[in-house]
Amino acid sequence: MIATGIQLAYLSSAALFVLALRALGQPTTARRGMQMAAFGMLVAVCATLVDQRIVSYEWLIVGLVAGGVIGYPLGMWVPMTAMPQRIAFSHAFGALAATLVGVGEYLHGFHEGTLTHGKTVALGFEVFFGALTVTGSLMAFGKLQELLPGAPITFRGQNVFNLSLFAIGVVCLVWLVVSPYDTAFFIAILAIGLAVGVLMVLPIGGADMPVVVSLLNSYAGLAAVATGFALDNNILIVVGALDGASGFILSMAMSKAMNRSFANVLFGAFGAEAAGP
């Protein structure tokens, strides 16, 4: 009974998110769209709080209060001119949450012996996309905040290096799916995800950064989708997919509006030597 109620609440929350995205596309309704999205999020969180799997609430309250205390200044005190880097910083938070959940779920499944091949694929993707978004966002934040040099950083053999790192990541994922209990490969995926995030943003200049931030948004969405597959949670799949698709199309629209090459941003280092000046 409670489970059905939760699913129905998730369903209405998903509908709210779709309507919210639609309203956000027009200047006159944008603010109402944002309020609908916030309400949808509230519905999803409240529905989750009555979930039967949650047995103790004290740490939830600690986490929620701490997050609120950190989130409020992030939302209210940051000047409007610092918008892209603040969004990047916020991405790092969201993606870190997804990554930690992936690690936690993997460890739990490892100890209980409940890792299936399907669940391991989802967890591998989740940790990879999550880790990539964390370091990528922090790099973007550093470049926009001018903590790091804004100019593109390239080195000899960068394409080959990045591509082979990516290929190793894929091999690790395949291996982990074949034998889910090989923890070393799980750690390797995590580490490669972190490294790819840094390497992906290194060769991109400061002017392209907002597009990168939007693209990282898309990756954060994909990490949420993978979490949804791992936990059998439809709201995560729906909202993650909405976020992933809209983040992707938005970064395409942004690079078009700013007259930048989207392929250059998307492939980062992979296309930089061919497409760069």
Added chain:
Amino acid sequence: MTSTAIIQLFVFLLAGFVGFQTISRIPPLLHTPLMAATNAISGISLVASLVLAGADQSVLSTVLGTIAVGCATANVVGGFLITDRMLAMFKPAPLEAKEQPSS
């Protein structure tokens, strides 16, 4: 592959198309607010964090879950607050422009 996984793939595919359709053809004016809003929406991983933190599986899971809840909440709260600030800033602008065309 279980039938649940197949249904989930359908859900993923259809939701992805909905995302593509709703966002295409939006005015450049709304690019940054939309980016902030979708950033807040990507904090949906809060739902998964809550389950991990509250399920009392092991000390490590609870610690990881609690940090995840904190991070995701910061993302959601900060994201929605800043989107609201941004939209509140430019929504009345066209009205003001109409009221005072001389200035």
